[in-house]
Each structure stands twice: as C-alpha cells, then as structure tokens.
Amino acid sequence: MRALLANPRGFCAGVERAIEIVERALESHGAPIYVHHEVVHNKFVVNSLKEKGAIFVEEINDVPLGKVVIFSAHGVSEAVRQQANKLGAIVYDATCPLVTKVHKEVAHKQKQKYKVILIGHKGHPEVEGTLGQSVAGANVELVETLADVDKLNLDNKRLAYTTQTTLSIDDTQQIVNALQVKFPDIKAPQKEDICYATQNRQNAVKTLMQDADVLLVLGSNNSSNSNRLREIAEKMQKNAYLIDDVGEIQQSWLIGVDTIGITAGASAPEILVQEVVNYLRAHGTNEIIEMNGVEENTHFAIPKPLRQIPK
Ligand code: SF4
CATH class of the missing domain: 3.40.1010.20 (4-hydroxy-3-methylbut-2-enyl diphosphate reductase, catalytic domain)
Known part of the structure; x- marks a missing residue:
C-alpha cells in the first residue's frame, strides 16, 4: 500500500494566528483566560489550550467581570462584542481577518x-x-x-x-x-469570500483522489472545512473518513486498498498527520508520497499588545 499526502493541508494562517493569540494572552495575563467558543474547531488544539489554562465558554455571560476574553477565529456578533464591553473584559479578537x-x-x-x-x-x-x-x-x-x-x-x-x-x-x-x-441584478462580493485555505485544500483533495482509493481527513466533527474535504472524496465515489486522530482508524477501512489519501482540515495540526503516517508505515505502507501543491505564504499579524509577548 502507498499513501499520498495532500498539499497543502492542515493549519491555515487564520488558525495559526488564533492559537498564537491564546498562547500569548496566557503568557501575558496568566491562567485562566476565557475563550468565547472553541478558538478553532479541533479537539486536540482545544484540549492542549485547556491544559495551559484556557477556559472555553459558549455564552459571553459565563465570563466573570473584568477577565481576559478571546473571540474565536469564527468571529462574533455585534451583540457579543457589546456584552464583553459591559463585562469590562480585556478583549483580544482572534477572528480570522x-x-x-x-x-x-x-x-x-x-x-x-x-x-x-x-x-x-x-x-x-x-x-x-x-x-x-x-x-x-x-x-x-x-x-x-x-x-x-x-x-x-x-x-x-x-x-x-x-x-x-x-x-x-x-x-x-x-x-x-x-x-x-x-435575481439577475444581485451584487457579488468584491472578492471571493470562500478563503484561500479552503479553496487550496479542496483543490488538493480533488487532485489527490484521482489516484487514491480512500481518504482520511484529520479534523474534528464540527470543523466545516474538514467536512467539506470528506465530501469531495465521497462525491468522487470514494470512501472517506473524518478522524480526530490515529486512534480512530479502523483496520477494515484499509482492506484491499492500494493507495490511501491523507489530508487535514485547516484547524488540524501536522503532528496528527504524522501519527497517521507512522501508523500506516507500521501497517504495511511502504511508500509515502508528498503531493505537489500550491505554496501558501499568507500570514496574519497578531494584535499589537501581544506582539512583544513570547509564545
Ligand atoms: S479557514 Fe480560512 S477563514 Fe477560516 S481561519 Fe483559516 S484562513 Fe481564516
């Protein structure tokens, strides 16, 4: 069996920025700090940040008065912003630009x-x-x-x-x-709203699945972009599985498979991909191929007050 690794895959610039904001805020203010909603939709990332002292809340009113609050990469409504102000919160906005x-x-x-x-x-x-x-x-x-x-x-x-x-x-x-x-006169956005990372990861999976029989997508159930990657393979009449980590792989998925495709949603870290690669090597995969793909150079700056704080 051989494995093809989609390129690009995994962390996008918005996710890297959001995680960095939480880590630097923890460093600057000390634990606990509050994060409105999962900062990015990935179990591994959220659990790692919990261990460092982040408390995730779904309702802004669950944050005590005067605490540090981070808005997740998904963004918040105006009502949530206003309520955070009323609570006297020190706000860092990790909304993806x-x-x-x-x-x-x-x-x-x-x-x-x-x-x-x-x-x-x-x-x-x-x-x-x-x-x-x-x-x-x-x-x-x-x-x-x-x-x-x-x-x-x-x-x-x-x-x-x-x-x-x-x-x-x-x-x-x-x-x-x-x-x-x-509505023939409907106005389109000035620039495409589906982000570069979503487009690149979907295109990479389309290419990959021309050669692969099965797709493994590293990503959490609630990750929108990860689910879309799984669906692309399914639309190409291939089996595809969304997994949080290597522990969810079932041996039966690999029976009779010649080529397995691997990708990761924009909120899934590369370490999870490498654990899958190690598993496959140990289970009869003798060839691991990095696919060619679009090079991503996007980087988003973190808020000014956190720039001097080490990660
Ligand atoms: S997937 Fe796109 S919109 Fe979402 S955080 Fe990443 S770059 Fe931003």
Missing part, C-alpha cells in the same frame, strides 16, 4: 441599503457572527441550499450576496448560479 472582511462587507452593504443574502450553514458560529453584523437584525438572510433559494420571496431592488468562508466551492457556485438566475 478573512472573516472580518465578510463582516465589513455585510456592514458596508447594509449602509448602502442592500439586503444581504448569506450563503452558509445554519448554526455554525461563523454564520451566527456574520448574521449578527446586521444593525437592525433584519437585513441579512441565510440560505443553505438550492431549495432555500427557491423559497426566497424578496422584492428588494438592492440585493447582494456573501458566503461563509469554509464552504464547498462547487456547491456554493451552484447556489450563486441559482441566485443570479432568480
């Missing part, structure tokens, strides 16, 4: 009196945060499927759309096409 870009787009379009249609997954924290950029709470409408587009009954002259950053490129294009057929 590419999510902030979407928030700004939504706010800008609202000022221009557009109704914004957000393509995204209901209940995902990024979507909650983006919906929560609506000043009046009524000018952003969520669509998740083609059926949702069908049901839209809008007579607004000024319509615009935006998307969650971690969607399937192909599924989203279908929804955008349907929106454009239904």
Whole structure:
C-alpha cells in the first residue's frame, strides 16, 4: 500500500494566528483566560489550550467581570462584542481577518441599503457572527441550499450576496448560479469570500483522489472545512473518513486498498498527520508520497499588545 499526502493541508494562517493569540494572552495575563467558543474547531488544539489554562465558554455571560476574553477565529456578533464591553473584559479578537472582511462587507452593504443574502450553514458560529453584523437584525438572510433559494420571496431592488468562508466551492457556485438566475441584478462580493485555505485544500483533495482509493481527513466533527474535504472524496465515489486522530482508524477501512489519501482540515495540526503516517508505515505502507501543491505564504499579524509577548 502507498499513501499520498495532500498539499497543502492542515493549519491555515487564520488558525495559526488564533492559537498564537491564546498562547500569548496566557503568557501575558496568566491562567485562566476565557475563550468565547472553541478558538478553532479541533479537539486536540482545544484540549492542549485547556491544559495551559484556557477556559472555553459558549455564552459571553459565563465570563466573570473584568477577565481576559478571546473571540474565536469564527468571529462574533455585534451583540457579543457589546456584552464583553459591559463585562469590562480585556478583549483580544482572534477572528480570522478573512472573516472580518465578510463582516465589513455585510456592514458596508447594509449602509448602502442592500439586503444581504448569506450563503452558509445554519448554526455554525461563523454564520451566527456574520448574521449578527446586521444593525437592525433584519437585513441579512441565510440560505443553505438550492431549495432555500427557491423559497426566497424578496422584492428588494438592492440585493447582494456573501458566503461563509469554509464552504464547498462547487456547491456554493451552484447556489450563486441559482441566485443570479432568480435575481439577475444581485451584487457579488468584491472578492471571493470562500478563503484561500479552503479553496487550496479542496483543490488538493480533488487532485489527490484521482489516484487514491480512500481518504482520511484529520479534523474534528464540527470543523466545516474538514467536512467539506470528506465530501469531495465521497462525491468522487470514494470512501472517506473524518478522524480526530490515529486512534480512530479502523483496520477494515484499509482492506484491499492500494493507495490511501491523507489530508487535514485547516484547524488540524501536522503532528496528527504524522501519527497517521507512522501508523500506516507500521501497517504495511511502504511508500509515502508528498503531493505537489500550491505554496501558501499568507500570514496574519497578531494584535499589537501581544506582539512583544513570547509564545
Ligand atoms: S479557514 Fe480560512 S477563514 Fe477560516 S481561519 Fe483559516 S484562513 Fe481564516
């Protein structure tokens, strides 16, 4: 058996920045510090930060008065920001700058009196945060499927759309096409909202799965971009498994497999991939091949007050 490693895979610039913010805030302020929602959707990362003294809360009101609070990479609504201020919190914002870009787009379009249609997954924290950029709470409408587009009954002259950053490129294009057929004047975002990391990892899996029989995706269940990677392989009629770590691999998945593909979602660290590689070597894989791929050079600066603090 041989294994092909997707390239690129794993950590994106937004995730690296978010983790660095939590680590430096811990170093600067000492434990405990509070993190609103899982800073990134990965069990391994969250557990490591818990061990260092981060406390993860789902509700901002669960943070005691005057404490350090970090907003997760997925971003937060205006209501959460305001509530953190009321609590006298020292806030560090780990929202990925590419999510902030979407928030700004939504706010800008609202000022221009557009109704914004957000393509995204209901209940995902990024979507909650983006919906929560609506000043009046009524000018952003969520669509998740083609059926949702069908049901839209809008007579607004000024319509615009935006998307969650971690969607399937192909599924989203279908929804955008349907929106454009239904509302020919709908405005597109100035620049693609699905982020570079999501696009690169999806394209890498498409390439990889031309040669692989099975795909292992390192990533947690609640990671949107990891789930989209699994779905790509499934759409290519291949078996694909989303696993948190090597311990979840089942021997039966590898029976009769000649080539296994491996990738990792944008919030999964490389150490988890290497543990899988070691496992496969120990179970009959004699060839490990790093695929060629797009080189990523994106880097996001951390907030100024934390820059002098060592990790
Ligand atoms: S997946 Fe994209 S939007 Fe999300 S944190 Fe990474 S770079 Fe930012």
